Amino acid sequence: MSPAANTDAQARRRDSARAWSFVAPAVLWTAAFFVVPFAVMAAASLWSRVGTDIVRIWSLDNYVGFFEKPHLVAALVNSLEVTALVTAVSIVLAYPLAFIIAEKVPRRWQRLALILAVLPFWTSYVVRSYSWLLVLAKNGIVNQALLGAGVIAEPLELASTRTATVIGFVHFFVMLLTLTIYANLVQLSPNYRRAAADLGASTVQTFVHVVLPLTRPGIMVGAFLTFVLCIGDYITPQILGGNQELLLPQVIMLQIGRRADFPNAAALSMILMAVVTVVYVACARFLKIERA
Amino acid sequence: MRAASIAAALYAAVLYGFIFLPVAVLVLFSFQGGRFPIPPFNGPSLAWYAAVLGDAKLMAALLNSLVVAVVSSAVACLLGFLAAYGLARFRPPGTALSRALITAPLAVSTLIIGLGLLMTFSMAGVERSLLTVGIGHVVINLPLCFAILSAQMGDHQVNIERAARDLGASEVQVMALVTAPMLAPGLIAAFFLSVTFSWDEFIIAFLLSRFDVTLPVEIWSLLRSGLNPKTNAVGSIVFLVSIVLVFLLELTVFRKAARR
Numbered sequence: 003m004s005p006a007a008n009t010d011a012q013a014r015r016r017d018s019a020r021a022w023s024f025v026a027p028a029v030l031w032t033a034a035f036f037v038v039p040f041a042v043m044a045a046a047s048l049w050s051r052v053g054t055d056i057v058r059i060w061s062l063d064n065y066v067g068f069f070e071k072p073h074l075v076a077a078l079v080n081s082l083e084v085t086a087l088v089t090a091v092s093i094v095l096a097y098p099l100a101f102i103i104a105e106k107v108p109r110r111w112q113r114l115a116l117i118l119a120v121l122p123f124w125t126s127y128v129v130r131s132y133s134w135l136l137v138l139a140k141n142g143i144v145n146q147a148l149l150g151a152g153v154i155a156e157p158l159e160l161a162s163t164r165t166a167t168v169i170g171f172v173h174f175f176v177m178l179l180t181l182t183i184y185a186n187l188v189q190l191s192p193n194y195r196r197a198a199a200d201l202g203a204s205t206v207q208t209f210v211h212v213v214l215p216l217t218r219p220g221i222m223v224g225a226f227l228t229f230v231l232c233i234g235d236y237i238t239p240q241i242l243g244g245n246q247e248l249l250l251p252q253v254i255m256l257q258i259g260r261r262a263d264f265p266n267a268a269a270l271s272m273i274l275m276a277v278v279t280v281v282y283v284a285c286a287r288f289l290k291i292e293r294a
Numbered sequence: 295m296r297a298a299s300i301a302a303a304l305y306a307a308v309l310y311g312f313i314f315l316p317v318a319v320l321v322l323f324s325f326q327g328g329r330f331p332i333p334p335f336n337g338p339s340l341a342w343y344a345a346v347l348g349d350a351k352l353m354a355a356l357l358n359s360l361v362v363a364v365v366s367s368a369v370a371c372l373l374g375f376l377a378a379y380g381l382a383r384f385r386p387p388g389t390a391l392s393r394a395l396i397t398a399p400l401a402v403s404t405l406i407i408g409l410g411l412l413m414t415f416s417m418a419g420v421e422r423s424l425l426t427v428g429i430g431h432v433v434i435n436l437p438l439c440f441a442i443l444s445a446q447m448g449d450h451q452v453n454i455e456r457a458a459r460d461l462g463a464s465e466v467q468v469m470a471l472v473t474a475p476m477l478a479p480g481l482i483a484a485f486f487l488s489v490t491f492s493w494d495e496f497i498i499a500f501l502l503s504r505f506d507v508t509l510p511v512e513i514w515s516l517l518r519s520g521l522n523p524k525t526n527a528v529g530s531i532v533f534l535v536s537i538v539l540v541f542l543l544e545l546t547v548f549r550k551a552a553r554r
Contacts, residue, residue: 017384020465024380028373028396028436035433036399039410046413099309102302117544119310122317124536126494128510129529132517133316136323136331139521143319146333177313234403236497241517251405258501264413271406282401 047268056264064269074253078273081250084164085233088171089225095172096179097221103180104187116184120177131241134170135161138242162244170238175231179224186220187213226285230278250274317533324526331523342527352528355512359493362424362508366431367439367488371481373432374439379469382447383455393444397437407433408498415502422504430498435488442487446480486543490536 048060068074103115122130137143138160145157160166194216198208236251243249248256250270257267323331325338346352377396381389399407411430412422420426451473458472459465474481496510503511509532516525 018386021380021384021386024376024384025386025392028377028440029392031373031432031436032396032399035411035429036402036407037395039407039414040402042414042417043406043410095309098302098305102306106299106302106306117540119313121537121540122313124490124533124540125317125320126510126513126529126532126536128496128513128517129320129525129532130316132513132525132529133320136319136521136526137316139332141332143333173313173316176309230401230403234405236405251403254405254409258409258412267409268413271409274403275406278401278403 043268043271046265047272049265051261051263051265054262064266065273067266068269068273073248074270077248077250077253078277080164080247081233081274082277084167084171084239084249085229088168088175088232089228091168091172092175092179092228093221093225096176096224097183099176100180100183100187104184112188116181119180123174123177128237128241130174131170131238134166134173134242138166138169161242162246164243164247166242166244167239167249170242171232171235174238175224175228178227178231179221182224182227183217183220186217190216222285226282229281233278234274320526321530321533323523324530326523326526329523331521331526342523343531345524346527346531349524352509352512352516355507355509358424358506359509362428362431362499363489363492366428366492367435367485369428370432370435370439370488371443371485374436374484375443375474375477375481378440378443378447379473382444383452396440399433400437400441404434404495404497408501411498412501422502424503424506424508426502427499427508430502431488431492431495434495434498435491438491439484439488442484443477443480446477451476482546483543486539490539493536494532 046056047064048062049056049058050061050063051057099119103112103119107115125133135142139145140157140159140161142161144160145154148154149157190213194212195208198212203211234251236255239249239252240255243252251274254267254270254274257263257270322335324342325335325340326342327336327339374396377392380386381392408430411426411433415422415426454476455468455472458468463471494510495508496514499508500511500514507515509528513525513528513532516522516528
């Protein structure tokens with residue numbers, strides 16, 4: 003080996019050692035407090051609870067039990083239904099708003115319009131769900147307004163229903179999706195639209211065939227975030243949904259709160275993660291196709 | 295065209311109304327004179343704000359939240375900055391893997407992160423406390439800080455750093471005196487974003503705290519007493535604090551960054 007190559011290799015090794023002294027703290031932190039807990043949970047999902055003790059006998063009982071207990075499967079189905087509905091409604095509501103802010107609002111006011119559109123984002127998460135409870139309560143503002151206007155004779159049962167959960171979720175995710183779709187819209191070069199117009203496309207044709215496909219990444223990013231955050235959320239359904247119909251995170255919290263059944267809670271969490279992973283893989287593939 | 299504009303304005307008005315409705319109701323009825331935060335409104339009264347300020351448990355929780363938010367965000371920023379610097383400047387073998395590992399918690403629900411930590415701590419015999427809550431908050435904020443700071447590590451800073459090294463600065467001096475000041479907007483943004491997330495985080499704080507709790511957990515136990523203007527008042531205070539933070543951030547960091 004020539005001396006030059008030797009010092010080169012040495013320099014590279016020195017650089018690498020130096021780099022690791024910077025990177026190691028973050029990697030070790032993530033390993034200790036994210037990877038290890040995850041491994042612990044994966045292992046615990048294969049244990050079982052006997053009485054108040056957790057027994058380390060390996061079995062798939064918790065997973066088999068999930069499919070054998072209708073109320074657990076129902077919780078997953080409920081979660082999927084609510085999440086799908088919330089994602090779809092949020093996209094449909096947020097897209098026009100993002101479009102209006104990006105296209106109709108004068109440039110110098112756009113930032114303010116956007117900040118205002120996501121301002122309630124910064125209220126406390128717990129408080130935001132509570133606020134919807136105030137709005138939807140039996141003698142709350144919506145019922146009183148409808149009664150006053152003579153639209154209804156009896157107050158509607160709005161709180162403690164799936165509808166209330168969906169409204170609470172949609173409120174949060176409309177703000178999130180407006181952000182991601184707006185960010186996508188303002189990046190589009192006006193040349194695309196000019197070209198479409200030059201080729202004789204109408205405004206509607208340009209939107210459907212040019213603008214909409216080009217903003218699909220913004221929609222997909224927002225939709226994926228919505229799905230992940232929505233399906234894993236405990237607060238909104240717990241405050242707004244009542245006890246008639248439980249979602250998966252509520253059932254998971256019940257396992258530890260009421261029964262201290264960590265193995266079962268771990269198994270349910272793994273199932274929740276598996277669902278999210280499947281959706282992620284599907285989305286990632288879809289996004290890649292879009293880019294190509 | 296006019297009709298379209300009117301329709302657009304109407305649609306925007308309805309959606310802004312929907313977005314602001316719960317916040318407006320929350321704040322309005324925090325000034326309620328009576329015992330219930332529902333119409334009719336008889337106020338304004340500051341009684342419930344006085345009740346919040348006089349509630350020792352709420353005030354302790356507020357202080358706990360601030361401490362946890364500031365300390366955990368500082369740790370997350372420091373770790374994120376060091377890792378982003380090390381990976382961007384030296385590109386050691388395993389860079390892609392390290393990036394994937396550090397950002398992985400972003401894709402996992404906080405409920406699952408909290409549960410995993412709860413099981414691990416209880417098996418290791420670690421008592422739940424504000425410290426364990428802070429550890430959990432660093433786990434969720436580190437990926438965010440790392441991602442923000444990595445995006446800010448541009449090639450244009452490399453030459454300035456090289457110049458500093460040629461002039462005899464040590465690696466630590468380069469990082470602390472040259473790189474960190476250049477990245478100040480990103481560092482401040484990452485820090486304050488982490489603070490707002492930690493300040494508002496519920497599920498990890500709920501699972502990993504015991505006697506000392508943070509504000510969202512205390513508000514949660516307040517909810518058990520049903521609809522109560524006191525909850526409105528504390529919610530309005532939290533909202534005000536967050537809004538002030540966001541606007542300060544907007545006026546200082548982002549305005550400057552946009553002008554550059």
